[in-house]
Amino acid sequence: MTGEKRLALTASPTPAAQAAEAELRKRYEWVALDKADIIVALGGDGFLLQTLHTMLERHRAVPVFGMNLGTVGFLMNEYSADLLENRLTHAKSIRVSPLRMEATTVSGERIESPAINEVSLLRETRQTAWIEVKVDGRVVLPELVCDGVLVASPAGSTAYNFSVQGPILPLDSSLVALTPISPFRPRRWRGAILPDRTRISFRILDPIKRPVSAVADQREVRDVATVEISVDRGSPLTLLFDPEHALDDRIAREQFTF
Template sequence: MNYMKMALLASPTPQAEAALEELHRKYDWVDIEDASLVIALGGDGFMLQVLHDMLARQQNVPVFGMNLGTFGFLMNEWRSDDDLLQRLNKAKPVTVSPLAMKVTTISGEKFSSPAINEVSLLRETRQTAKLEITVGGRVVLPELVCDGVLVATPAGSTAYNFSAQGPILPLDSGTLALTPISPFRPRRWRGAILPDRAHITFRVLDAAKRPVSAVADQREYRDVETVEVAIDRTNALTLLFDPEHALDDRIAMEQFAIG
């Protein structure tokens, strides 16, 4: 694939800005509105920011990230001595569908937000949250007493979900992870793997006394009463990976990481 119009974005860190200056000297660049491909320099947090900006613009052009942050799970290795154009032509595309979160607050306000990694519900005070969970119109848990709960995509299953003892999902599994955060009752419930066609609804029980916030990746809404979550197939995103660092391979190998 030949990428003639490339945009270059970098996180505001010294390492990323130094890399940006180096690449600016080597290649020709265009504004993001005119780009057929975006190069993102930074870490996973910056990559999520770039992808959310694309969703807001309704602009689905491939993104090739290079890691100049901490973890860089969604990024490729930073290498300045390679022929970038040759590297891009060999890259493997991966399609990621975000979650769509719809929120209704206690006061009746309604909001919506996409999530590429996960949607999480979290208690706001020292008191545990009490949640009713419905899947596909059927109440599957009348009352979950917990610190919170999250729904993760396969691409996000190695992030917050994995830290909460949730399962790692293969990228092509067609599933979502429903994972409790510090469950108190039912104590032995450890979550579920659901088909990605599932429509999940959370209802906060005793919402005024036990307030809960809802977070779509990094965007938070407080004092929620109901939260609906489902895959949004109309806004797919495309990530590019070096063949030796393909996202599906990295997700599989993360299950054997011991560090």
């Protein structure tokens, strides 16, 4: 089995993914997630992120091969039930390091959460957010007035970051994107590209009148007072792709998509 590799299968609850799971379970041999050498995930990008977060929670760096049965599927391979073991044998591996969010709420609660795509700070009410921005302990923006701000990894730079005019980062660039969301002041600031060794800190300047939430991929922490973000090199993840659909190639091509 794929050079003696043990395979586990997981699927999103959508009808299409469930039907594909039933088909694949009939055709191949599978083991439980905690015994697998490779995980095959059926669904969309959101379900793939959920699967990767499950691996982080279990402290297991198991490669994941996603097959698209969702909407966009930017991080996924095409779905096919045929020749799966051959595809896995020839798959190209891409290693990504997640972001690490450390948030402190107004009430003093401290919450840590990983993010594979991005960490976003978002205003909770109609009032704009007022946010102080620090880079490696130095204040670079005393007052960013905006709907929000985000930090994106290279793997996530084509997602929310790109939709708010952020830059696309090559996967091997060792960079992160710091991108404002609907900035009002400073009017001409459009973000920054920073080395991934940088520690980025945010302080909410008026958290009671202008509350802000922090979202690490799919996990939201409301009413934050401060947020610190860094790259967690100690928890690398591995994605598997068909050679003709490698993520680094997709990201490069996305820069020329209109």
